[in-house]
Amino acid sequence: MKNTTNHERRNFLVKTGAVASTVAVAPAALATAGSAVLPVIRHSVFFWLKNPGNQADRDALIAGLKTLGAIETVKGIQIGVPASTEKRDVVDNSFDVSEMLLFDSVEGQNSYQSHPVHLAFVKNCEHLWRKVVVYDSIAV
């Protein structure tokens, strides 16, 4: 076990109190809890469609991405589209779809890559995008 201070510990958390309103667990249990640690490996992927304005293509990609949540080593998943936050120089809102997967370990991420559900997704959906960028992080 890494020796972490309370301050450090707080910094890869989801504040579960905040989640309580939309959560699938008893809010009372979460209110007691206060926070939950996120799985440490974060796989962030951003997709640019071949046909950016094509809603059917976007929906097909989103539907494909959602199948990835069934993979055993995927411990958390969020599929998104650009949010309407303020436009700033450093913000790249040109992507069409984003995906975040969380894993407990690098091995979990590696085995996901070769999982049949992931391979099927790539086969069925890769014609939809013209560009994809992946960033893999480990929590510190």
Add this chain to the structure above:
Amino acid sequence: MKNTTNHERRNFLVKTGAVASTVAVAPAALATAGSAVLPVIRHSVFFWLKNPGNQADRDALIAGLKTLGAIETVKGIQIGVPASTEKRDVVDNSFDVSEMLLFDSVEGQNSYQSHPVHLAFVKNCEHLWRKVVVYDSIAV
């Protein structure tokens, strides 16, 4: 309330059973729960240092980023560095530090931008990076 199917619902979840080993709440409560929904606004930031090999600079940036978890509207935070996943063409592992913040709403993200703790972080740390890329997503 949006009308979501169980399938959709599952797709922006953290599987809390998986989190139980490192979680700050009673594992029994989580085992019952099964899953928790992540806050819908995901603010993903990737930093490239001016001095990429400089450990002190990296640590200073990480320490600065960790202060952001104290901001009220920040509902989840994970600070990371590149993970040792397989090198593939689409993987950009050239960044030095990554940050993911979760918010309940676009308004929460906007108010974070002007929060004194965030402004202090920018003032104290912006000399450390040469490039920063931000992607803001909303869960679908």
